[in-house]
Amino acid sequence: NESCGMNFVNQAILKAACLGFLLCGHLGAAPFVELGPMLGHVGPDNASFWFKASGPGTPSIVIGQREDLSDGKSHPGIYHKFSRDQVEFFMLDVRYHRSPDKMIDDGIKTMLGERQLAWLKDGLKNSKAKIKIIASGSEWQRSSHADSWASYPREREAFFDFLREEKITGILLISGDRHFTGGYQIGCEFIEITAGPLGARNFPTKNLPEMFFNQSEGKLYAVFDIDTTSETPKVGVEVHRPGDGIVHIQELPWSAILGQQKLETLPIESTPEKAPFQIPFDPKNALDGL
Numbered sequence: 001n002e003s004c005g006m007n008f009v010n011q012a013i014l015k016a017a018c019l020g021f022l023l024c025g026h027l028g029a030a031p032f033v034e035l036g037p038m039l040g041h042v043g044p045d046n047a048s049f050w051f052k053a054s055g056p057g058t059p060s061i062v063i064g065q066r067e068d069l070s071d072g073k074s075h076p077g078i079y080h081k082f083s084r085d086q087v088e089f090f091m092l093d094v095r096y097h098r099s100p101d102k103m104i105d106d107g108i109k110t111m112l113g114e115r116q117l118a119w120l121k122d123g124l125k126n127s128k129a130k131i132k133i134i135a136s137g138s139e140w141q142r143s144s145h146a147d148s149w150a151s152y153p154r155e156r157e158a159f160f161d162f163l164r165e166e167k168i169t170g171i172l173l174i175s176g177d178r179h180f181t182g183g184y185q186i187g188c189e190f191i192e193i194t195a196g197p198l199g200a201r202n203f204p205t206k207n208l209p210e211m212f213f214n215q216s217e218g219k220l221y222a223v224f225d226i227d228t229t230s231e232t233p234k235v236g237v238e239v240h241r242p243g244d245g246i247v248h249i250q251e252l253p254w255s256a257i258l259g260q261q262k263l264e265t266l267p268i269e270s271t272p273e274k275a276p277f278q279i280p281f282d283p284k285n286a287l288d289g290l
Contacts, residue, residue, distance in 0.1 A: 079116050081123055086228035088129035090120055094137045101151040111138070111152040117159070124168050130228045131170045131235070139175045140192045141184040143208045147177065160190065169258055170233070172224070179203035180216040181239050183250070189259035191252060193237055195222035207266040214266060215239050215248055 077093040097113025112120065124132060139148040140156065149156045163171060173192035179202050184192045187210075197219060204216035218241045225236040232254050239248035255261035 075115055075119075077113075077116060079112075079119065083129060086130040086233075087226060088123075088127050088132050090123060090132065090134045092116070092120065092134065092136045099152075101146045105152070105154050107154070109152060109154070111149060111155055117155070121159075121162055121166075124163070125166055127168075129170070130233050131172060131226060132168070133172045133174060133224075136173070136175045137177055139178055139194050140173045140190070141186055141194075141208070141210055143210065144178070148175075160187070163190075172235070172257065174222075178205070180205050180214070181220040181222055181248075182208070182211055182215065183213045183237065184208070184210040185212060185256065185263045185265070186210055188262045191257055191263075193222050193224070195239075196220060206269050209265070209268060211266050212263045213239070213248055213250060215241075217241070218244070220247075 077096040079091060079093040081088060081090045083089070092112060093116060094111055097116055098111050099109045103109050110117070120134075136149070138144075139150070141148075142150060142153075144150040162168075171190060173186075173190055175192060175194045176196045178194050179197045179200055181195045182193075182205070184194075186192060198221055199219075202216055202218070205214065207214055221240050221242075223238040223240060225234075225238065227234040235252040235254065235257060237248075237250055237252060238246050241247045252263075253261055256263050
């Protein structure tokens with residue numbers, strides 16, 4: 001996960017970037033004045049906690065300082081949060097505590113781990129921000145490939161239930177690792193934007209259920225344009241292709257972000273998408289004794 005931020009100087013309009021998203025502010029002539037924490041993992045592609053080659057969890061390279069948990073004790077992983085005026089960012093670590101994608105869900109299979117999930121829920125419950133951006137390196141939407149939340153439906157749906165029960169609003173989900181850029185409205189409720197690729201090859205996809213835009217050609221990144229200065233926040237998304245500029249632009253109505261308005265989705269082709277990134281779980285690579 002990567003994040004970068006800036007001082008706002010009494011300005012609440014921002015363009016947000018992480019995982020292939022650009023973060024910059026509408027500050028007139030003011031330049032970037034501050035970089036936020038930049039954190040990352042090094043390990044096998046599509047890895048989980050169980051890969052022996054990475055030791056006990058995928059090792060981390062940390063540039064800057066991860067925010068400690070509320071109890072003041074350190075905890076493995078690179079998840080962290082930061083705020084810019086009325087926008088709060090929750091940057092998840094979806095590798096360090098992750099069970100194998102192909103593990104049978106017996107009630108303990110997890111993407112985030114118990115403590116990270118508790119940290120996320122506590123942060124969202126106590127957030128005063130109008131908009132909460134939750135960044136995951138793996139896609140949230142329900143028709144994704146194996147290396148995503150699609151392999152962790154129990155934990156994902158329980159988290160969505162938590163958001164509903166606690167009446168937590170203003171949620172935007174962002175993700176990556178699909179090698180195309182697209183927008184989804186999960187269950188006609190939660191909006192997700194997945195972005196990329198910037199440096200890797202493209203994997204174009206057919207239109208998927210819940211998808212309201214799909215861009216697969218060339219190198220791509222996405223930009224959120226967020227204005228929280230009015231009582232009702234304004235949110236838009238732009239898709240940029242270097243050299244070509246903006247290739248898609250769309251307003252995200254606040255009523256849709258609240259789950260009160262269904263966005264028009266793309267037509268679905270009859271043949272299913274072939275998942276490009278499925279990997280088998282080899283017990284020989286698992287940690288001894290686990």
